Amino acid sequence: MAVQTDPQTAGPAPSGPDFSGPDFSGHDSHGHHPESGPRRDFLTLLTGAAAVIGAGAFAFPFLDSLAPVGGPDAADATVDVDLSKIAPGQQIVVVWRGKPVFVVHRTPKALLGLQDTNLTDRLRDWASRERQQPDYVVNWHRSIAPEYGVMVGICTHLGCVPGYVPNPSATDPVANWPGGYACPCHGSKFDLAGRVFQGAPAQYNLPVPPYSMPTRSSLRIGLSPDDLDFDFSTIRQL
Amino acid sequence: MADPLTSSTTPAAMTGIPTSRAPASTLPDGYGPRSRWLDRRLPVISLLRREYVVYPTPRNLNYLWNFGALATVALAMLILTGIFLAIAYTPTAAGAFASVEAIDRQVGSGWVIRSTHMAGASMVFAALYVHTFRSLYYGSYKEPREVLWLTGMLLLVMMMVTAFAGYVLPWGQMSYWGASVVSGAISSLPGIGHPLAVWLQGGDTIGDVTLHRYYALHFVLGFLILGAVVLHVVALHVTGSSNPLGIEVKGPQDTLPFHPYYTSKDAIGVVLFLIAFAVLVFYLPGWLTQPDNYIEANPYSTPADITPEWYFAPFYAVLRAVPSQLGGLLLSAGSVLVLFAVPWLDTSPVHSARFRPLYRIAMMLLVVAFLLLLACGLHRPAGIWLALSRIATLYWFLHFLVLLPLLGGIETPLKLPDSIGRPVLPPRQATISTAGAGLPMPDGAMAQRMEND
Numbered sequence: 001m002a003v004q005t006d007p008q009t010a011g012p013a014p015s016g017p018d019f020s021g022p023d024f025s026g027h028d029s030h031g032h033h034p035e036s037g038p039r040r041d042f043l044t045l046l047t048g049a050a051a052v053i054g055a056g057a058f059a060f061p062f063l064d065s066l067a068p069v070g071g072p073d074a075a076d077a078t079v080d081v082d083l084s085k086i087a088p089g090q091q092i093v094v095v096w097r098g099k100p101v102f103v104v105h106r107t108p109k110a111l112l113g114l115q116d117t118n119l120t121d122r123l124r125d126w127a128s129r130e131r132q133q134p135d136y137v138v139n140w141h142r143s144i145a146p147e148y149g150v151m152v153g154i155c156t157h158l159g160c161v162p163g164y165v166p167n168p169s170a171t172d173p174v175a176n177w178p179g180g181y182a183c184p185c186h187g188s189k190f191d192l193a194g195r196v197f198q199g200a201p202a203q204y205n206l207p208v209p210p211y212s213m214p215t216r217s218s219l220r221i222g223l224s225p226d227d228l229d230f231d232f233s234t235i236r237q238l
Numbered sequence: 239m240a241d242p243l244t245s246s247t248t249p250a251a252m253t254g255i256p257t258s259r260a261p262a263s264t265l266p267d268g269y270g271p272r273s274r275w276l277d278r279r280l281p282v283i284s285l286l287r288r289e290y291v292v293y294p295t296p297r298n299l300n301y302l303w304n305f306g307a308l309a310t311v312a313l314a315m316l317i318l319t320g321i322f323l324a325i326a327y328t329p330t331a332a333g334a335f336a337s338v339e340a341i342d343r344q345v346g347s348g349w350v351i352r353s354t355h356m357a358g359a360s361m362v363f364a365a366l367y368v369h370t371f372r373s374l375y376y377g378s379y380k381e382p383r384e385v386l387w388l389t390g391m392l393l394l395v396m397m398m399v400t401a402f403a404g405y406v407l408p409w410g411q412m413s414y415w416g417a418s419v420v421s422g423a424i425s426s427l428p429g430i431g432h433p434l435a436v437w438l439q440g441g442d443t444i445g446d447v448t449l450h451r452y453y454a455l456h457f458v459l460g461f462l463i464l465g466a467v468v469l470h471v472v473a474l475h476v477t478g479s480s481n482p483l484g485i486e487v488k489g490p491q492d493t494l495p496f497h498p499y500y501t502s503k504d505a506i507g508v509v510l511f512l513i514a515f516a517v518l519v520f521y522l523p524g525w526l527t528q529p530d531n532y533i534e535a536n537p538y539s540t541p542a543d544i545t546p547e548w549y550f551a552p553f554y555a556v557l558r559a560v561p562s563q564l565g566g567l568l569l570s571a572g573s574v575l576v577l578f579a580v581p582w583l584d585t586s587p588v589h590s591a592r593f594r595p596l597y598r599i600a601m602m603l604l605v606v607a608f609l610l611l612l613a614c615g616l617h618r619p620a621g622i623w624l625a626l627s628r629i630a631t632l633y634w635f636l637h638f639l640v641l642l643p644l645l646g647g648i649e650t651p652l653k654l655p656d657s658i659g660r661p662v663l664p665p666r667q668a669t670i671s672t673a674g675a676g677l678p679m680p681d682g683a684m685a686q687r688m689e690n691d
Contacts, residue, residue, distance in 0.1 A: 062351065064346035065322050065325070065351055066325070067346045069344045
């Protein structure tokens, strides 16, 4: 038969053993128990350590759940574009990772214009020396196929979307305009290969995303050609 | 003496903080100057010390007194996981089901967060039901703890509404048809029923607007419950805990400081509770859920068998035990609401069922009736299950409306001990105990013996 022999609960009368519970006078403000020696301190430490480790393990799933998940804006998302639907001179805008991407079908006349030294003399970085594009599009047309330009349509000045102004004009938007892009916010200008003009606030060419051409008439934006690689986050200015 | 913070004398004169009211800070010696500085301005250290360290607690609490703390732990888990689920959830009829699937399959660790939330609902109800039956058995609702009881019953009802609203959110077949059945039940109320249902669901049918409302309701109620828990705990700390003997604390000899005695006793319960919780989350995630709720809501096809979550099953059984739509609804709601009146239905001045031989039998039968109703709610209402649910429903109301008021006059209670610390020993037991153990029997232990007789 089990008998509880705790002396604190025993005693017939107030004159007997003390009922007032354990004596805490030996404790200092940090809860040490000098009268019970290092054993209790060790157990307290062990319990505390187990609780801290448990809390850390418990916190992991909550922080993990805040990490990005897949979807149209994910860092590995790709967008396919059918180029056969784009007429010469026409531009379409597709959304890739939440950003507008210009896909422009340049005419032979526009391609000749891109190589004209009268134009390149007016550009800040006509040879694409700044890292604003994958290495495999560092050429005079800043693209894989000359007739198709692919650029992220975000002005490198303050982030507006430049307007498409493809036709040459003597006066509009500036004198001797060869055709290109004009930003509505602060007047930055880019040619049809996304190269920035001098005399306007933007300093860098429009970024070119990684892309490949699975066939001659299709684009896969977000995926570099086989054996090549480009991390879009390494560009100089978005 | 140069640093005023180290002085424990005349703090008002030295700090400029008025003391026209009694000082809220009551720290004893042994606390450093920074603790005192903070505590004079915001007495959190005093408060925690007074309510959770030196707090005098009856020295004879058994493990059934763990369940309030256990329910609080489960509630904390629900709120924490709920916030992170809300971040990943889409509250639209078109997107809800897919977003819940995405939480299970794509969101990092989303499966464990959702599984914890679902198991948490079961764990909190399990803890609350034990907690409630403990209060009923030991008469914890009696004077002076009537308001404590009322806040507890309010919490139970709030928890039920929250659980129901939460169950709608995954927008599976059970979510949709569960909401549909409840709307139908509300509609059956005479007069106000139909307008009330339309008002609640935001249209003539359950749809996108309804889901959005249930989402807001579920989210807000979680935090309102937290507030009601604060009220419940404040009410508890005003009167102090009840105890298995059901007699009030008469002095320091009857109590122990809350820390370390009940912090450690609660900690043991919490560890066991978390083990059971973890088993549900990691090994039995599908055990308490209905497979039909993993089929997206379809307003044109009702599942073959609509079964409620287990914690609603007793009240669902009452609903189906009555062959009348309105009658079933009223009795089902009444089976919960009658609990609010218990402090005034019970006429006996004796708290604990240990000293009430007839009430003790009645309480055992009440637990049996509750478990029977639980089982009946999970089975089709036919044959033996229908008969059992009717008998159990009858006893449920008989117990509260007839037995509780009458037993106070009929029953002869056993003699109560003089105090918690020194129970009066019946001579018979004292003789047996002393003879059996060959030792003088400690009084505190006799209380245990008497209960186990």
